[in-house]
Amino acid sequence: MRLALTGSNGKLGTVVERELRAAGHDVVALDVVGERRDGFTRIDLTDSGSVFDALSGIDERHRGLDGVVHLGAVPAPGLETDVATFRNNMLATFNVIHGARKAGIRRVVFASSETVLGLPFDLDPPYAPVDEQYDTRPESIYSLTKHLEEELARKVARWDADLSITALRFSNVMTPDDYAGFAAFQSDPASRKWNLWGYIDARDGAQAIMRALDAAVPGFDRFIIAAADTVMERSSASLMAEYFPSVELRRELGEHETLLSIDHAREVLGYAPQHSWRG
Structure with missing residues (x-):
């Protein structure tokens, strides 16, 4: 497929672009920052005209797309002011979804977040493993925006019988370079309680995206x-017994089973995590 990828220079986006290309897809890489390179175009996702233009065609880059993968966002709470985070993420997602519809694109996959589950779980989750x-339960402006992005997608999808919009609630994204730091978690399990000791290897994040695109x-x-496991050497049951x-x-x-249930992704998308910090 010929795909637009927003947020192509982010931590997850860099790996997703590599994996999409390795799988044979043609990728139009889009981000607000980045050095000049083949296949990359700078864009402000809050500028609707630029987004609509980019999804419709960019000179020799492309003249039509099969799908859009939208990862471009302020990626976490506190990096910018609440108003800036809300404005950027909400407007960017609206522009991508609306622009995709205008361009006749039928596949949209975008990054939601585990934060909508109630992170940092200062209030107990209703049960575990948590699921969809x-x-x-948004507890920050960032999370509230992700909730609203999902609601936006849900409502827009009602208007087109053949439009597929998939929100992927990614856990804490890790790459192999991060795994050396997991040793520090073992003596302080409370430091990772905020997301039920979860994570996602960026390569498996890319797998989930490709499966969502294929399923459409x-x-x-x-x-x-x-990931299928937690960041801890202790058992999942003992962690829950102590902290929840x-x-x-x-x-x-x-x-070491994940407390962020991936059953729905397994059943519908065929998602099957391949990578773990345990080697």
Whole structure:
């Protein structure tokens, strides 16, 4: 497929671009920052005219797209002011989805976030492993924006019977270079309690994106995308017993099983994590 990739120079986007190209896709890389290189175009995603133009065609880069992968965003709370985060992320996602519809693009995959599940879990989750079945619980402006982006996608997808919009609720993105730092978590499990000790290898994030593009199920859906295990050497059950003793466990947990359920992604997309910090 010929695909536009926003946020192509970010931590996840860099790996996604590499993996998409390795899989044979033609990638139009878009980001607000970056050095000149083949296949890359600078863009301000909050400028609707630029987004619509980029998705419709860019000189010799392309004259039509099969899909859009939207990762471009202020990637976490606190990096910019609340107003700046809200304005950038909300407007960028609206422009991408609206622009894709105008350009006749039927596949849109975008980055939502694990934060909509209730991070940093100062209030207990309703049960564990957490999944997509309970209502979102945004606890920051960043997370609130991700919730609203999902709602935007859900409503827009109602207007087109063959439009597929997929929100991927990525966990904390890691690359192999980050894994040496996991040793520091082991003596302080509370330092990772905020996201139920979850993570996602960026390469598996790319896999989830490609599976969502291939499936292109009409309508809207959202999926938690995490590794199959936690960042801890301790068992998942012992972590829950110590830090969330009142939370119902919906099933018997595997030794290091993720507490961010990826069952829905496995069942619908065929997502199958291949990478772990354990080697």
